[in-house]
Amino acid sequence: MTNKIIITIDGWSSCGKSTLAKQLAKALGYVYIDSGAMYRAITLYFLRNHIDWTDNKDVTQALDNIHLHFEYNEKSAQSEIFLNDENVEYVIRDLVVAEKVSDVAAIRAVRTCAVAQQQKMGAKKGIVMDGRDIGTTVFPDAELKIFMTAAISVRVDRRFKEMIEKNPNITIEEVKANLEMRDHIDSHREVSPLRQAEDAILLDNTNIDMMEQLDIALKLVAKAL
Ligand code: DC
Secondary structure (H helix, E strand, O other): OOOOOEEEEEEOOOOOHHHHHHHHHHHHOOEEEEHHHHHHHHHHHHHHOOOOOOOHHHHHHHHHOOOEEEEEEOOOOEEEEEEOOEEOOOHHHOHHHHOOHHHHHOOHHHHHHHHHHHHHHOOOOOEEEEEOOHHHHHOOOOOEEEEEEOOHHHHHHHHHHHHHHHOOOOOHHHHHHHHHHHHHHHHHOOOOOOOOOOOOEEEEOOOOOHHHHHHHHHHHHHHHO
């Protein structure tokens, strides 16, 4: 396939965006970028360094000291995020970060900084990026835009199963409250709120499995190409 395109996958928290994005990138030989990991890494930096993110000056200064990059890990077969040269791919998935990330991601300066880096990564196309504003703000001209959704009960269940492995004390109520809170903040913020782009295709995976989902997406890719 010589004709490379940009594929954007947006949607609600925990509806399988990254699973589909990884599958597609693998099938097509494209780069996969998890834009949420960038907001999570910035949040981790703010928490560790006690940055007052209600203060614009502190935020701007902190952003100057943050360097993010992705490196492909052969073992895990995925791109992992580095914060100032430290691999933070796993620590950014903690609930401590999840509880604050939507507040941090709502800050205009944070988004300007992250979006600029994301757009650079897509300059050569051949990329699948997932997030909340990829089809609306980061790559409004992307050739294929998918907007994912799933029933809240299914999303809570999936995220709970993922988190309980790392944190045996976590409760399903905590996971549900976190998802609902993030969905609310992400879709109600002033700067690039989560919404389905007009030209995005809705994919509801409540009742389909991973292989069926990939099959649908590959057909959409073939059409877009
Ligand atoms: O995809 P995720 O759950 O890892 O994302 C974490 C948070 O980052 C999410 O609650 C909202 C924010 N985010 C965003 O605002 N814009 C993006 N493009 C990706 C994530």
